[in-house]
Amino acid sequence: MSDVLEIPETPLFERERSKNGYRMNKMAMSLGKPENRAAFIADEEAFLDSFGLGEAEKQAVMNRDWHRMVSLGGNLFFILKIAAIDPASMAEIGAAQAGMSQEEFLKTRLGKM
DSSP: OOSSOOBTTBOOOOHHHHHHTHHHHHHHHHTTSHHHHHHHHHOHHHHHHHTTOOHHHHHHHHTTOHHHHHHTTOOHHHHHHHHTTTTOOHHHHHHHHHTSOHHHHHHHHHSOO
16 A cells, blocks of 8 residues: 555646655745846856756656646646746636636636636
8 A cells, every 4th residue: 555645637736756856845835035036037048058957857847837847746836836937827827727718727727717
């Protein structure tokens, strides 16, 4: 029996995933500083490289693939700092996590259109 609760198609933020996502989460948390946001906007790839992100992490961030970032160990609270740069709405991120369009997500999850 596993010590980790498993929910189908849901990447849980547990110890191993937390360790794997450390660099990406550290980078995202750094975006709380204006000078880091400016560096991110000026040359995103170089900024990601400065935190030692691997190719999969870099591609997930650069593609704003929210679901992939979480599956690679990204903590949603830190990933929201990346979302604030573009900006992306919580509904957009929630839809990506659920594998739905934003319209479908709003309708099925929140009863809105």
